[in-house]
Amino acid sequence: MQYSEKVMDHFMNPRNVGEIEKADGVGTCGNPVCGDLMTFYIKVEPRNHDPHLARIAEIRFKTFGCGAAIAVASMASEMAQGKTLSEVIAMSRDDVACQLDGLPPAKMHCSNMGVQAIQEAIKDYLTKTGRHDIASTIKGCPRAVH
């Protein structure tokens, strides 16, 4: 398996690992059966009662999975940190792969679900804060495990 230096760096030194005890949103993608599972926790900083302008104040994750899955989660967490919710909702899995200088083809689908897991956490936050209207527009994880 040929991983880029960036993938190996994020795999060996993952950023933002952990959990947030009173998280505003929690999102999970994948499952242990397929070999990759990641859970994200976010703290949201509200702005002018407009969820679009609210920012990810803190982000943490835990991952069970291969080197790519761990690197993807780490990179996605870095990319989402400090961004507005609408910016994160607009992010795609390809953005993460690109920032990692690419992923092996076999890993593009099975392990590259960091963005969706974070979007699941945002969806969770929006649902909890009564914004079902926006939450329902977020695709998130294809087979979300809640």
Place this chain on the structure above:
Amino acid sequence: MKNGARQIYLDNNATTPVDPRVFETMRPYFSEIAGNPSSIHSAGQQARRAIEEARARTAALLGCRVEEIYFTSGGTESNNITIKGTALAQDKRKKIIASAIEHHAVLEPCIYLRRFGFELVKIPVDQHGTVDLDSLGRALDDNALLVSVMHANNEVGTIQPIQEISKLAHQHGALFHTDAVQTAGKIPVDVQAMGIDMLSLSGHKFYGPKGAGALFARRGIRFDPLVHGGHHERNKRAGTENVPGIAGLGKACEIAASDMAEEELRIRGLRDRLWQGIQGAITEIRLNGHPDQRLSGTLNFSVRYVEGESMLLKLDQEQICASSGSACTSGSLEPSHVLLAMGLPHDLAHGSLRFSLGRFNTEADIDRVIEVLPSIVDQLRAISPLYKK
């Protein structure tokens, strides 16, 4: 990355380094003695003698006649010749029986033969990876052409009761083939005593070169060649012989025959030291494979809450080479078919790790793994959402 650290190679079931004595045996046959063994001049005849000497050494390892050995490119080719060759050389029997944990080099040729009207019946294994003899008995009938069960499994090392299996096959008039790629040169293989009709072996699994293997086929057994176009290997495998490779394979057989018992004991000692050390340092692990009917160099276990490839990558950073049955290392989305057939849940199959020891491993290698692995597991468990302290 610890640059400059000595590489610790613990993936000997995948392939082994060539023994220096084997390499010396091969060396003259690249340039000095470079004749074609089919030529009548002395350069050719010298090469011919090397091949026949290797054939005698290979036959001695298996306890068969020299004319029952056919040189091939390796285990995969020997398995293919056996399965397709015996199936297509007759038109009476249509059923091939193989264990569920065979190597893909056995299962895939069987699946290919379906399009020619053959049927593959897979025999289940128990939790230790031992073939279920009752299921085998039920699958056998007078339509059964061939039973193929590996002598020992490459992933978990479980050794099969070959004598009982071959006896069952013969009771129904079926041929018995064993893929002995993991056992030839490591533990005794006696084709007479074990009732083996055909057997595959591969040089690079026991310190011979890659690209050289052999097929044993009992005298009188009919099988078609896969490669046509020459009289080589008594019309069973056309193409100019891989002389250096075959000479090396022969030497590997000779070394194995003389050193096997001692080496098996030494490697078993190292393997048990490794398992004891790991068991003492890592919680929630589980041995995969038979507790004692198992290759002495194979240690396969599952580490709960972590995935295999991530462990391999971290081991590799420490210059330790091992392997795993996780999906990420199989090149597909499914983890090892062997571990699943043994009833392991998916997460434990993804979390499997295999260390396979060999001739050139030392106690220092083992102690280094025992030193490094627990902290790798701790690191990965610390970031695993499945792990709760």
